[in-house]
Amino acid sequence: MGDQNRDLFTSKFGVIAAAAGSAVGLGNIWKFPYIAGEYGGGAFLFVYLGFIIVIGLPIMISEFMIGRKAQKNAFGSFKALAPNSSWRITGLFGVIAAYLILSFYGVVAGWSFHYAAESCLGNLVDKTPQEFESLFVSFIEKPILPVVWQSIFMIVTAGIVLLGVQKGIEKYSKILMPLLVIILLVLVVRSVTLPGAEKGLAFLFKPDFSKFTMDGVLNALGHAFFSLSLGMGTLITYGSYVKKSNNIGRTAFQVSMADTLIAILAAIVIMPAVFAFDIAPGKGPGLVFITLPNVFQQMPGGQFFSVLFFVLLGVAALTSSISILEVIVTFFVEEFKMKRKTATLIAGSTTALVGVFCSLSMGVLNTSVFMGKNLFDTLDFFASNVFLPLGGLLIALFVGWYFGKQRTEEELSSGGRFKVNYINVLFVSLRYIAPIAIFIVLVYGIVENLEIYLELDIMPW
Ligand code: PFF
16 A cells, blocks of 8 residues: 655654644643633643543554555545445544534634734733623624634635645644744743742642532543544544654654643643733633733733734644645545645635634624534534544544554554554553543533533433
8 A cells, every 4th residue: 555656744853743733723722721720720630631641642543553554535544444344434524524623713713813913913902801802702793804814814724735745734834833832932931920820820730629520521531632633534644644664653642742731831821821910711712812812911021922822823723724624635635536736725715615604603693503502613512522532433443443453563563663562552442441431422522512402401410
C-alpha cells in the first residue's frame, strides 16, 4: 500500500506542529479553563489527565496507525484496511463530523478575529461589564459583521489547505504553533504576576472533591476527545502524511501531552487574571468574549495583552480548522478524483455556507432546529456528543477487534524499527476500557440532553 507521490510531512517537528495544531484550539482556550474550574479544579485535572492517557492516547495512536498504514483519507483508509466491509461508514461519519464542526467552529473563530481587530483599534476599553456583555451579544446577533469575519477566517483556512500538506499545512503549523506558545507564555507571565493571582490558581488547582460529580467525569472524557481532535479521522488523515521513519507511538504521546499542557497554561492565563480583578468566571464563550475584555481593560498594558490574547485564539482556531477542512478535502480528492483546488473550493465554500446559517442562528434565524436548540447548538451537540464519541468508539473497536494486535504492532514498529513494548496495554484499552467508557459517555450525553429538553429526571446522578 502507499502512494509514492503522496505529499508527506517532511520532518518530525512538522508532524508534531501540525497534529498539535489540530489538537490545540478553541477547546483548550475557552472551554478547558472553565470546565476545569467548574468541576473541582485539581480533581478534574487528575481525572482528565487519566482519560487522556488511558483512552485518548490509545485512540490517537490508532488513528495515526490507520492513516499511515492505509495512506488514504479517513473514508478510504477503512476501505483499504477492511475491504468489502461496513467499517468504511466510520470514515464517512468522520467526514460528516468535519462538516458539522467546521461550520460552527468557523463562526467562533471569526468572533476572535473580530475581537483581535477591535482590541487593536482600542475599542475594548472604558466599558462596564454590562456594556461588554451587550457589545458581545449585539455583535453575534448581527446579520452581516460576524459572517464577514467568519468568511475571512474560512478564506484563510482554505488558502492554507489549498497549498497542500508540505507548503500549506506543515509550513504554517511550523510558524503558527511556536508563535502560539510564545504568546501563551507571555500571557502566563502577565497573569500570574498580577496581585491577587493566587486565588485563581487555587480555584484551578486545589482539588475540590465536593464539586467533582459524575457530570465532571463525563465532561472530562467528552472534552478529552474534542480537545485531542479524536473520533473524526483528522488524525487518520494526518497519519497518512507521516513517513515510516516516524515513531507514531511517541509522536502521539508528545502531541497529547502538548495539548494538555497548553490547556493548563491557557487556564493559568485566564483564571488568575479573572480572580485578580474579582470578576466571576463566566461560562463558555462569555468567559473569553465578555469576562476577559473586562479583565484586560483593568490590567496595566491591557490593550497589548488583549490583542495578543485574541490573536492567540485566532491562531489556535486556524491550525485546528485547517485540519478539519483537510479531512473533507482529501476525501473529495481521493474518492471523487477531484483536483485539490476544486476540492478545497467546494469543501471550503460549503462549510462556510453552513457556517453562515450557524452565525445567523444567533440572531435573525434564532429558531429551534432540534430539541429547542438553534442551528449552532445543534451542530455542536451532534458533533461533540454523538459523532466524535461514536467515531472514537468505532476506531477503538476496529483496531482492537478487527485489525488486530499483530498488524498494529507491525505498523507501529515501522517494520521492526521501533520497540512497541506498550502493545498489550494499548490493546486492553482499545478492546475494553475505551469502548465501555465511550459508550457510557455517548449514552449519557444523549440522555442528559433529552432530560433537560423533556424536563425529566431519568439519571441517578
Ligand atoms: N481539538 C480542537 C480544539 O480543541 O479546539 C477541535 C477539533 C479539531 C476537534 C479537529 C476535532 C477535530 F477533528
